[in-house]
Amino acid sequence: MINVTIDNKHIQVEPGTTILKAARQAGIDIPTLCYFELAGMKFENKPGGCRVCVVEVVKDFNGKPRRNLAPACATDCVEGMEVLTHSPRVINARKTVVELILSDHPNDCLQCEKSGDCELQTLAQKLGIREIPFKGAQSTYRKDQTLSVMRDVDKCVMCRRCETMCNTVQSVGALSAINRGFNAVVAPAFEMNLAESSCVNCGQCVQVCPVGALTLVDNISDVMKAINDPTKTVVVQTAPAVRVALGEEFGMEPGTIVTGKMAAALRQLGFDYVFDTDWSADLTIMEEGTELLGRVKKFLNGEKTALPLFTSCCPGWVSFYEKNFPDLLDYPSTAKSPQQMFGAVAKNYFAQKIGVKREDMVVVSIMPCLAKKSECARDEFKVNGNPDVDFSLTTREFAHMIKQCNIDLNNLPEEDFDSPLGQSTGAAVIFGATGGVMEAAVRTAYEVYTGKPLANIDLEVVRGLEGMKEATVDFNGLPVHVGVCYGLANARKMMEEVRNGNPRGFHFIEVMACPGGCIGGAGQPYHHGNSDIIRKRMEATYREDAGKPIRKSHENPDIIAIYKEYYGEPCGHLSHEQLHTHYFDKSQHVEACGE
């Protein structure tokens, strides 16, 4: 341990601790901008670029003051060091740094999507910046968008968080810093449109962007228009992870469960039917679980089959393997994601049931996700050009809608979802957290395979914020080896392992693109690097599961009913038609041409 003094406070830290981390340990907050950390989730971005965290080292290793101010995020503590974090010199420099950043930043805070959630705005406010003494050139860069992500890089402060996220955490490699000096910007290769790059629309770049350079594509007005169109029947579904995060946008503690208030708010907003993606998550388990057992049985009989089965609920992940692993397209489950299953059921079964034409029904989803916006626009999820899910909104957009319509979420009485696509089990709830789909599938697959009740349905081994997990579940003498991971770089490692012969013998692997699963999704309220928020959402998810009277998908009475009434059996003919999909090679190839 080494001894340091920060703001006259004496502390002991491990060697190799930065001044920033030492200060945080001592409860001293040093402002940062480019620095970003998700503690416990192996994500740290410290380019040392913005210089907002500069501090004064009044006593260095040699007992003398350091001549220049030091960036706290990139300077290690040394024995006997004395540091001041808010001396006049520091404050002055910090203000100048922020003034310089602002001198090339568009002045449109009032209209900016990020207003109120912007770290640069907060910093300027905290430092009391009242004028910008520097006048100079302004960046002008074209705006660019995918179906999910909006890029307005004139607002970019070159913190490079998005680049670290895209390359190190997700291994997608769509974004990189290009050019130099004033022309430096974060962009896709050759400054092509993001939509044409290797981007998978996971949106994690948006989740970590401190400013409004990367934001979401807003579909609120599309949805409002549909709600106010008397000829349309508007059906809404809400993803599992939304109910444990929405409250944060209304000042509630992270981890507050607002399921009932959320349903009430949706009804007040004017949706005709308030349903639940959790219901179709149960349906997903029926299909995917059956598919898993089918493949395992084939495998045991010595037949050729694609094992391990990969989950396919996460559209960022689906896009990722289509672009990177075209040789393994047989491996992911063909089951559609819960969002798309819901859309298919709503526009086929339910539309017919209530006597509404497909074109007159609008299905809206509320998702923790940006990739869902791209998923619902995929051609294979359309019938004669009409999509199964018309619009996908994020948790943040949903919160904006509630605020726009001055609905007081905090004081809304709780309401239930509508029937028949509203009732769900605990197994569906946990889809929102990493390991949840796996646990839900095991709860059902075990009982279907063995014909016996699962003694302990809490599969603790696959829970928690570990990036990669593995476990073996004993299916009555058959050891089923399962893997769980989040973050696409972790997924890439898993896929490469499978490509190299699956040495660990996995049968089933769950992949989620976002940190912690959907609870850390790009459409969720900004966590600003506080991984405790993700942890609390996760705890809430398992709390909601534990409180459910039914906790296994195959015991959901509405699921049993729809198979009886409509689909026949899981993986049967009709469900293959409506609830399953296929994947495409979207990779890049080199091909020689004559010259």
Add this chain to the structure above:
Amino acid sequence: MATIKLSESKINFIKDVCKSFGNKGGEVINVLHKVQGEFGYLPKEVQEVVALELNIPVSRVYGIVSFYSFFTMTPKGEYPISVCLGTACYVRGAEKVLDELKRQLGIEVGEVTPDGKFSLTVLRCVGACGLAPVIEVGDKVYGRMTPDRVKEVLAEYK
């Protein structure tokens, strides 16, 4: 499925270069250096092949190419012209020589003439300050350049 089209011999050259550096992502600058040495520039397709061979994102390759002024995505002319703008050349009127070259060739710095014959770049000091101002055409050095001499120098290559 997006396809990169490039002649087989070029693809093989890039593959060989990458292989000679162990197909390591960390060697990307060395690889690009060699490849540009052969092709004269680094078009998009070439960068894509380098990225695939080294197993790194093409955005990173482009990030490097766009960062270092040595790398270029514009093809060089048959006779690349470099004008020295180092201190000695500059004070002795290199800029006027450059302006005359731009005027006669009808191109800006970093561009190539439509017939592909000449391209124009600037550099800092070729170590011949005694001959300032200096230009290079290919490997040949022309000292004590004046705007008046531009026409006669270009004529040698027409």
